[in-house]
Amino acid sequence: MDPGRRAGPPAPVRGRRLGLSGAGVPTPPAGAIRDPRQVRAIGSAIVRWGAAGDGGSRRPDLPWRSTRDPWAVLVSEVMAQQTQLARVVPAYRRFIARFPDPSACASAGLGDVLRAWEGLGYNRRAQNLHRAAGVIVETHGGTVPDGLSGLLALPGVGAYTARAVLAFAFEADVGVVDTNAGRVLSRAVAGRRIRPDEAQRLVDAMVPTGSGWMFGQSLLDLGALVCGVDRPRCEECPLRRRCRWAAMRLSGPDPAQGSAGVSTGQSRFAGSDRQGRGRLVDALRRGAVGPDRVGEEVGWPDDPVRVERMVSVLIDEGMVVRDAAGVLRLP
Numbered sequence: 001m002d003p004g005r006r007a008g009p010p011a012p013v014r015g016r017r018l019g020l021s022g023a024g025v026p027t028p029p030a031g032a033i034r035d036p037r038q039v040r041a042i043g044s045a046i047v048r049w050g051a052a053g054d055g056g057s058r059r060p061d062l063p064w065r066s067t068r069d070p071w072a073v074l075v076s077e078v079m080a081q082q083t084q085l086a087r088v089v090p091a092y093r094r095f096i097a098r099f100p101d102p103s104a105c106a107s108a109g110l111g112d113v114l115r116a117w118e119g120l121g122y123n124r125r126a127q128n129l130h131r132a133a134g135v136i137v138e139t140h141g142g143t144v145p146d147g148l149s150g151l152l153a154l155p156g157v158g159a160y161t162a163r164a165v166l167a168f169a170f171e172a173d174v175g176v177v178d179t180n181a182g183r184v185l186s187r188a189v190a191g192r193r194i195r196p197d198e199a200q201r202l203v204d205a206m207v208p209t210g211s212g213w214m215f216g217q218s219l220l221d222l223g224a225l226v227c228g229v230d231r232p233r234c235e236e237c238p239l240r241r242r243c244r245w246a247a248m249r250l251s252g253p254d255p256a257q258g259s260a261g262v263s264t265g266q267s268r269f270a271g272s273d274r275q276g277r278g279r280l281v282d283a284l285r286r287g288a289v290g291p292d293r294v295g296e297e298v299g300w301p302d303d304p305v306r307v308e309r310m311v312s313v314l315i316d317e318g319m320v321v322r323d324a325a326g327v328l329r330l331p
């Protein structure tokens with residue numbers, strides 16, 4: 001069964017804008033940065049560009065784009081944090097086939113969820129997703145909440161992921177700010193570095209009514225495919241005549257540097273605790289690891305103090321269990 005085409009997604013709420021209370025946040029005009037009419041015109045230009053792509057979007061090959069199932073969208077967004085999409089696609093298909101809804105995930109052991117997370121790294125995201133599934137079952141009757149406050153209360157769900165679920169599952173008219181969107185907002189719309197609150201107000205004001213899904217997908221694609229980190233391809237960009245940084249001939253510091261949502265790059269991986277944690281969880285996916293093998297599996301055979309410190313943290317976090325004989329396993 002194609003997980004991207006599963007039956008029974010909740011009825012979409014096209015065109016819903018977030019309100020002032022309950023699940024919503026205020027969306028004041030973005031006039032402080034740019035004339036609101038220009039902001040809306042930029043949003044419409046982004047939607048036109050995205051809608052002209054194959055299959056109605058620029059990257060139709062991404063399987064979560066053909067579903068509005070909130071659980072599938074949530075899984076895809078959590079997976080896509082800090083992981084290349086080429087690795088996310090097969091893992092997403094595998095994970096959704098194994099855990100097609102929150103209750104399937106919540107009723108599984110964390111070890112099974114971690115095994116299904118293989119190849120994605122940052123295993124704590126799998127643990128958070130498992131916990132989130134538990135909250136969805138216990139607090140929301142097994143249905144992913146459709147409001148901002150409910151989504152933000154889920155473990156591991158931050159501002160971007162919550163709004164992505166609203167826009168991409170419920171088709172709400174809310175903007176999303178990740179590293180790709182952040183580049184476009186700072187370079188094209190603001191022409192300067194922007195704070196997170198400015199970025200959110202700006203992007204919310206750009207969403208054409210009833211186009212929350214298409215706008216969000218198109219904005220992310222524009223940042224990923226055209227307004228890249230090092231070489232923005234302005235000659236192909238639908239915003240080239242409206243872009244503030246292009247009007248400056250890309251002179252001066254890049255407005256995206258240090259701007260809201262824009263990634264500053266990951267810390268060094270080789271030799272890091274993150275690498276050691278990942279190696280140990282990888283080994284435990286294959287089976288139990290006895291105390292005599294832990295240092296070797298982690299890659300620090302000559303540093304038992306560091307190994308024990310890392311193992312203790314993993315045990316405290318609930319990612320790993322150790323029996324009386326010192327043998328480690330996934331929970």
Ligand code: SF4
Binds near residue numbers: 226232239
């Ligand atoms: S015109 Fe150039 S700098 Fe401006 S948004 Fe497009 S690609 Fe980015």
